[in-house]
Amino acid sequence: MDLFKFFGRSGGGSKDIAKDRLQLLLIHDRANVSPQFLEMVRGDLIDVISDYIEIDESGLDIKLTRTKRERDGATVPALVANIPIRKMKEKIR
């Protein structure tokens, strides 16, 4: 590990790190203090997807998390939905 990078050298620019960390934190905080947020997304997702696929609504799991972006390995917020499929609807065959 590059220790110099890790400890931020002798200062300069640490505010950008602070700002990035803060922005990431707040995306999570803001979604979590509003329980309706994920419920709304969940409801709308079910509506949209159900047009094409028969899903197991009770098994649907949706959450806000962090993930590493492939391009540069940066941590970014991500909305992850796990949607168990029962079967495809007839009309799209």
Added chain:
Amino acid sequence: MGEVIVITSGKGGVGKTTTTANIGTGLALEGKSVVLLDADIGLRNLDVVMGLENRIVYDLVDVVEKTCRLKQGLIKDKRFPNLFLMPAAQTKDKSAVTPEQMMELTKNLAEEFEYVLVDSPAGIEQGFKNAIAGASRSIVVTTPEVSAVRDADRIIGLLEANDLKNPQLLINRIKLEMVKRGDMMNIDDIVDILAIDLLGVVPDDEQIVISTNRGEPAIVDDRSLAGQAYRNIVKRILGDNIPFMSLDTDEGLITKIARVFGFVRK
């Protein structure tokens, strides 16, 4: 009817009490009648910052429980024309009063005073709920640190959920040198993230410590930069349009400081 303004923050120790003392004194110096209400029950501080700790007889809880009359719970600050303090109780805890009682208390005070400033305790629990109960306007204090801004964001959400729309932001303890070398979030960064109106910026200033030692708010000190910043904030509360300045222009440090804290117009 006067205006009830709550000064709050989420994170502790960022300068709520200092802000309440200075803004209150500044409003009194501008000729307004003001009462400072210490809602930090169990950890009262405002009396000490104001230098009035030796004059306490009754406190907020005594008034709420009707052990004494409203007027008996008020300490007059003799140094200023129309400034009063209602101290918090020190031996009780935050559950000693309810939001309903606070609502009634601030309403009664607002009938007597033009400004009722409520110094909120840190946190988001009972003490916070009490402090905001009767308020119609709110000031959120933060320092330029990740944890303080994060907590400010949480508080802003709670204020809005409690029908205190348009909270105003006060950024305290800015260090110009650190901002300049990119080691402290600047005003734009913080306003950008929190997305509320900026009321003012107060520099980190040794004079705050000195004036707290003496029990005289820094706003009365002409040489104090923080005092100057608080004078500008008071004018903005009264509705004057005192411009904010940018930190990014390349000019001498003194003019820059002057700009940041509003001595010089753009």
